[in-house]
Amino acid sequence: MPSVEGLGARKAALQMLDAVLRRGQTLDAAAAHERKLSPADHGLAIAIAGETLRRIPDLDDLIDSATRNRLADDSKARTVLRLALAQKIGLGTPDHALVATALPLVDGGPRRLVHGVLGTLLRRGIPELAAPRLPGDVEARWETAWGARVVVAARRQMAARPALDLTFADDAEAHAYANADGATSLASRNVRLPSSSVSELAGFGEGRWWVQDLAAALPARLIENGGEVLDLCAAPGGKTMQLAAAGHHVTSVDASGSRLERLRENLDRTHLNADLVEADALTWKPNRQFDAILLDAPCSATGTFRRHPEVLYRARPRIIADNAELQAKLLTRAIGWLKPGGALVYAVCSLEPEEGEQIIADFLRGNPDFAVAPPQPGELPDFVTPTAEGCVRILPGLLEDVGGLDGFFIARLVRRG
Numbered sequence: 001m002p003s004v005e006g007l008g009a010r011k012a013a014l015q016m017l018d019a020v021l022r023r024g025q026t027l028d029a030a031a032a033h034e035r036k037l038s039p040a041d042h043g044l045a046i047a048i049a050g051e052t053l054r055r056i057p058d059l060d061d062l063i064d065s066a067t068r069n070r071l072a073d074d075s076k077a078r079t080v081l082r083l084a085l086a087q088k089i090g091l092g093t094p095d096h097a098l099v100a101t102a103l104p105l106v107d108g109g110p111r112r113l114v115h116g117v118l119g120t121l122l123r124r125g126i127p128e129l130a131a132p133r134l135p136g137d138v139e140a141r142w143e144t145a146w147g148a149r150v151v152v153a154a155r156r157q158m159a160a161r162p163a164l165d166l167t168f169a170d171d172a173e174a175h176a177y178a179n180a181d182g183a184t185s186l187a188s189r190n191v192r193l194p195s196s197s198v199s200e201l202a203g204f205g206e207g208r209w210w211v212q213d214l215a216a217a218l219p220a221r222l223i224e225n226g227g228e229v230l231d232l233c234a235a236p237g238g239k240t241m242q243l244a245a246a247g248h249h250v251t252s253v254d255a256s257g258s259r260l261e262r263l264r265e266n267l268d269r270t271h272l273n274a275d276l277v278e279a280d281a282l283t284w285k286p287n288r289q290f291d292a293i294l295l296d297a298p299c300s301a302t303g304t305f306r307r308h309p310e311v312l313y314r315a316r317p318r319i320i321a322d323n324a325e326l327q328a329k330l331l332t333r334a335i336g337w338l339k340p341g342g343a344l345v346y347a348v349c350s351l352e353p354e355e356g357e358q359i360i361a362d363f364l365r366g367n368p369d370f371a372v373a374p375p376q377p378g379e380l381p382d383f384v385t386p387t388a389e390g391c392v393r394i395l396p397g398l399l400e401d402v403g404g405l406d407g408f409f410i411a412r413l414v415r416r417g
């Protein structure tokens with residue numbers, strides 16, 4: 001068979017989608033397995049897989065509307081069609097290239113059917129899908145938890161390119177940087193840029209800033225009277241760097257050696273310091289108590305769906321329940337390591353109440369000597385309004401006109417006086 005230009009990237013995209021949808025891998029992990037491609041093809045394969053994952057329910061409706069032979073959900077033919085249509089919608093790939101690279105992917109399969117469906121849809125014209133539907137189970141869950149308006153906002157955010165947020169160690173530097181063309185600042189020490197290649201931005205090599213969604217930068221702002229601070233579940237270290245830059249003495253614990261290596265590299269690049277400990281927080285015991293603890297617990301990460309659309313396919317109810325069990329255990333353990341008068345900030349980048357509101361409500365029911373300490377005026381940027389319980393809940397739709405935020409839940413706990 002003569003080689004078709006761009007076929008390698010499409011084959012790799014197909015493998016990535018299979019790894020994500022059938023084996024529950026992250027797109028990053030799936031992409032790391034596809035090592036044989038040129039950097040350009042590797043980038044294209046990731047872009048195609050990502051554009052597909054943003055739109056699967058709508059792509060499936062289009063596919064089903066063009067054939068009476070319903071294709072199985074996990075069939076290769078359906079995945080190839082999803083991938084081809086996503087290129088048309090998300091990347092503007094010309095029709096002839098779509099067809100030429102799709103058909104060889106179903107060699108030995110229903111090639112004529114795929115050709116027929118693709119031809120029908122391309123002749124009809126493919127809609128733009130500016131607000132693609134999320135997976136049905138996720139929409140149902142979020143509608144129950146947050147209401148229909150949040151679901152609609154999440155759909156819009158799924159199609160939009162998220163902005164790039166940088167956190168600066170130094171506020172004056174952030175100010176100077178924010179005055180550059182195209183940049184804005186939504187909070188102190190924050191600069192927001194239109195998406196671009198990170199390592200090409202000024203100041204990366206000198207370590208003046210690190211990439212951190214503004215929502216992810218909120219929890220560390222709630223640690224004020226620090227001193228000795230424990231950053232539990234710390235890698236790759238966005239929050240450790242914030243805490244160290246604020247002048248605290250930071251101990252950073254994480255169970256993953258490879259992620260801690262990235263934390264070490266980040267600290268070296270930014271010329272900041274922290275004591276690093278590789279340990280499972282469920283068995284580790286500190287040899288002292290802390291003035292403040294930040295617990296950025298492992299979670300379903302559904303709040304990061306704009307950059308990682310596959311999280312919505314991985315976050316099955318069983319996974320959310322398992323996470324909630326781990327989060328409750330971590331919180332109960334860590335709270336015992338606070339000095340009298342200390343505060344623990346609990347955070348998750350999840351849009352599931354089971355991993356946020358419910359963890360704190362259950363904890364307070366079992367530990368009536370603790371209470372939520374709401375953010376005080378000036379601690380968080382003005383656009384953050386605490387909930388009735390004094391926690392912080394960031395939902396899709398907030399600051400949408402300037403690029404939106406990741407979904408997050410944050411609560412600060414203190415012992416009642």
Ligand SMILES: C[S@@+](CC[C@H](N)C(=O)[O-])C[C@H]1O[C@@H](n2cnc3c(N)ncnc32)[C@H](O)[C@@H]1O
Binds near residue numbers: 236238239281297299
């Ligand atoms: C949400 S990420 C942390 C992000 C980090 N705080 C930051 O700002 O860059 C959760 C981290 O928890 C770690 N982790 C998961 N289970 C753990 C455990 N039992 N003990 C310690 N760390 C754990 C994971 O390795 C992962 O790095």
